[in-house]
Amino acid sequence: MDPVPGKSGISRKSFVNWLLGTSLGATLAAALYPVFRFVIPPEVAEAPVNRVLAAKLSELPLNAGKVFRFGSKPGIVVRTATGEVRAFSAVCTHLNCTVQYRPDFQHVWCACHNGHYDLQGKNLSGPPPRPLEVYKVDIAGDDVYVTKGA
Amino acid sequence: MRLLDTLWKALDERLELAPLVEFATHKEVPQHRHSWAYYFGGLTLFFFAVQVATGILLLLYYRPTAEAAFESVQFIVTRVPFGWLVRSVHSWSANLMILAAFVHMFSVYLLGSYAKPRELTWWSGFLLLGLAMGFGFSGYLLPWNELSFFATRIGTDMTSKVPLAGPWLLTFLRGGEEVTGATLTRFFGFHVAVLPMLSAGLLGLHLGLIQRQGMHVPGHLAEEARTRKPLRFLPNFVLREGVVWLFGLAVLAALAAFFPWELGNKADPFASAPAGIKPEWYFLFMFEALKLIPATVLGIEGELIGLGAFAVGGLVWFLVPVLDRASAHGRRSRLFLALGWGVLAYLVSFTVLSFLGAFQ
């Protein structure tokens, strides 16, 4: 098909070779780039399990509570007036509001409809129909770990 | 370039590689109007390679326990850079591999390529397809989501219908009475150790046989193949195969990016089965046919008859190089050709009808 063999033929050949090399190289790069990115783990280096570092003991005074995150759901860790550390789901069993610790009542309280829970997570009064889910608490040095479903 | 040459010389000196290259360059691929069929085995191999690569990558983050499996896959697709792509490619490539393998198998069957002396190639290919489906079945459970959990429950339950060995098989597959975390651990073992090992051996055999015996030319195309200039395996055929592979890669990338494989909800063994539980598409022909069989036929459990029929059908398919006696003499048997088209029509129609919801 080439009307003038020779110079143009050679340049076309080298063009084809260049194109082939470049495009195959680019394809390889396109395939390898995600791989190189994939093998480096993200900031949160572990797949979330049922355990989370909820609070520092030193940041949790007596008769106080702290809301932490369990994935996208809130949990609450409570340090009672006597120094015990307990943790519950912070999702109110009535309409899913986030509960809080009320130092004046010395128990857990939901602001939405004035629901009260005791320090075992049991619903005391107000509309909540069920107790809060109780989580397991492990204290390692200053770290308060909370485990779900244990 | 000089470095490569030196390296090549050093290797050749020690391993005598030149005859292999010699063999590859002299190997020829016949040309005729159905020589397109020769590319599908290679395409299947390409997808298999993708599976190995992406599978190894997924292993870096995956955790095979009931508590963490779903979360780890979720972690891969949401947090790991390009994790969504790797997982999606792994899922899509698995399906494309099985599809390519089916095309490969039917083209081989319909062109009569299973005939003597290529029985071993047919048999190793048949077993490889079985392994591929085993990969699919075991891999489906690994994300530990609702759909996979219940599909596995139904799928493994079928084995309990096998006479005599049924209960043993069920316990073997499930690692207990029920589908639990124990099942997940064992399916993971099958998926990443047992099946790959068997596949590697069989694949080596399959490829070795093809290289040894060369491509088969169907009798009715022999004349055409004689008149047309055959392709040299290296580089002509290999480069063409390269184009096919690039096309496969493009399809894979497009599917993975436009239709990311969904993760669904985490499996809850105590929840009731969600509506519309279906196995992977390549099991649909079996799944739907079993549903059509009445509960009991002549006092025997319908499902047992169905499974028996599939077992017999599979055996006939497997033994076709022996059963089709004419093929050994280069003749085409009309009966076996009709059987091939019939099976193809059944598979395609049932799979398509199932997708269209005809069996609801």
Next chain:
Amino acid sequence: MTPRRPGPACHPGNRGPRSTNDPRAAVVRLGTLAIVAVALGAAVAAAGPLAASVVGPPGKSAADRCTACHRELDEARLQAPALAVGNDTHHAQGVTCAGCHGGDPTSDEPEVAMDPKKGFLGKLEPTQVPAMCGSCHSDASFMLRYAPNIPTDQLAQYRTSKHGQALAKGDVKVAVCSSCHGAHGVLPPSDARSPVYPSRIVETCGACHGDATLMARYGIKGDELAEYKKSVHYAALTQKNDLSAPTCNDCHGSHGATPPGISSVSNVCGTCHLTQRERFDESPHKEAFAAIEQPACEACHSNHAVLSPSDAWIGVGQGQVCGSCHAAGDAGAAAAESVAAALARMHERLVAAEARVKKAERAGMLMEEAQVKLEEAHQGVVLAQVEIHSVDPARVETQAKEVLAAAGVADGLAAAAEGEIRFRRTGLFVSLAVIALAMVALILKIRRMERA
């Protein structure tokens, strides 16, 4: 825990009259005398004191001859009670048939066992029942031995109830103890099979109150049961199995059943819905409602058919609750309008943000942060709905602002996720182009090679 007095009474084998210095025996005797006096008048003399053979020591199942004999009877009416007492909590605690029916439970001879001279009463008249049950249940020291945790004011309460008052006037159609608790086979209310178990109370009250013809005699509509079944409370009770959800007795009282008066409605609702009541009490509605003798909560929420409240109720238009007092143009209508507008705005933004987040999530994006914000927004909506009871548009508006802010953040995160999806698609197009180019180059190469 109250220390129990050692029980001097009910020594096995002691069938004679108890010593009069035992105060409990005296009370029981007095109680028994009282019932019989109310019931039979002249037959009082026949009634003897409760003997050990009639009421055994706690925790020991009653042994009597009555059930042995009645079980064998052919007449179902006479046989049924004997079969039913197997589950009966009283029987299990040692109360024999004679504990209520009188007679001698130790005798095999029908003439002796059911001798009116031995206090046999036969089938109790409705008018006899409350006092009969009360003879033990109102006796705090007696009940302490059997069931220390149950109250002893049932009879006193019953007498104040509509049922009790009507019975006192001789109306025997009204509910007595056995109408609700059953007569034979009485189970504790905590037993799910008991007709007074929370989830079964509706049907138990409904046996009479669902009968419009019967209720017409008392000027009661009789549709209360059907209305209640439409309510959120009934749904919570039966669908969520929330046993704390109010059923008939939670508002009307159990033994002292009576309709709550106009002034007490908000007290009744407020026992659970504290915050709403608090807001209502702070609102100008409190005094206004009292002035026109309008019940508080009921005015908007109805009494039995307490429906799931809707923001669409707010306004003076057709089917909207404010319209029953306010008319378009007055200050109340204006306030309602601005509250409704704030709620609508909130919902609109929240629904849009939710849809957008959901869509990104389906596309495989991590939307945890956005979900947290959406939760926050939902909580804000709930709080805004509480503020409605203050009828102060400014307070609702304050809440609405927080909801809008949270929904806005969620929406922004979803937008960022959409951007990421677009970026992935762009990346894909680039790599597809690269692959296509490689294919073209390879084909060109093959053609060149084969032409040569």
